[in-house]
Amino acid sequence: MKLTHAVDYLNGLLGDRRSPEVAIILGSGLGGLADLIEDPLAVDYHDIPDFVRSTAGGHRGQMIFGSLGSVSVVAMAGRFHRYEGWSNDETAYPVRVMQALGATRMIVSNAAGGVNPKLKVGDIMIIRDHINLMGGTFAFNASGRSRLGQSSRHPIYDESMMEAARVAAMRADFSVMFGCYLATLGPTYETRAEYRMMRKIGGDVVGMSTVPEVLAAGELGMKVLGLSMVSNVADPDRPNVADHQEVLAAGQDAAVRMEAIVRGVLA
Ligand code: HPA
DSSP states (O other), X not given: OOXXXXXXXXXXXXXXXXXXXXXXXXXXXXXXXXXXXXXXXXXXXXXXXXXXXXXXXXXXXXXEEEEETTEEEEEEESOOOGXXXXXXXXXXXXXXXXXXXXXXXXXXXXXXXXXXXXXXXXXXXXXXXXXXXXXOOOOOOTTSSOOGGGGGTSOSBOHHXXXXXXXXXXXXXXXXXXXXXXXXXXXXXXOHHHHXXXXXXXXXXXXXXXXXXXXXXXXXXXXXXXXXXXXXXXXXTSOOOOOHHHHHHHHHHHHHHHHHHHHHHHO
């Protein structure tokens, strides 16, 4: 997979605008954050050469360039999932594009099931670490030398961004938990036995995204903040049906708090 065509095309559109410093990936139901971007330039994924296409509901399928406060950003409204059939490389491809355009930090968000019984629907969790049960490998290596092997020795998620997120939540008068994001391939939700296992092995939330993008960002030396919005409670003793509508509804409530965190971290 080549970056050149997509990067040249986007740089051409950006003209003399500032290069993005921070990449933001908006998860299910959290796309409203994109509307806060000032002086926006929205580019449809299907107009970008070599770009993969987003198909999951609730996703716009656009890259939005602009600023949030004084920070130049590029946001992805709509992301790619392994369960749509994309490889790790394809799923993480936009991250490489955004990094090549200048982004050195990434804020990635998702909707996830709350595995830790302390979590309620609408809660936001700051991702401190992850468990990758999604599998798959990366073939495409933009740097020509993989740093993925370092991820177990060096924390992937950036301490200072995590702390900034906690402070932003505190200032906006709500509390957030730090925890572990467990990634599955999906697209099926879990069985009760699987939820039990996930609790035992240390997962706090479970979702089907984020890890490929975070691994690529880590490889590229980007600083990463991950935020999960709890869209449903994954209680093995009270099985619930988590459908896409539920995920989107929880997202609307949590979006305001998510915005407070993103703005606080950027400030
Ligand atoms: N399981 C997996 N992925 C999810 C869930 C869940 O319960 N909720 C939102 N994404």
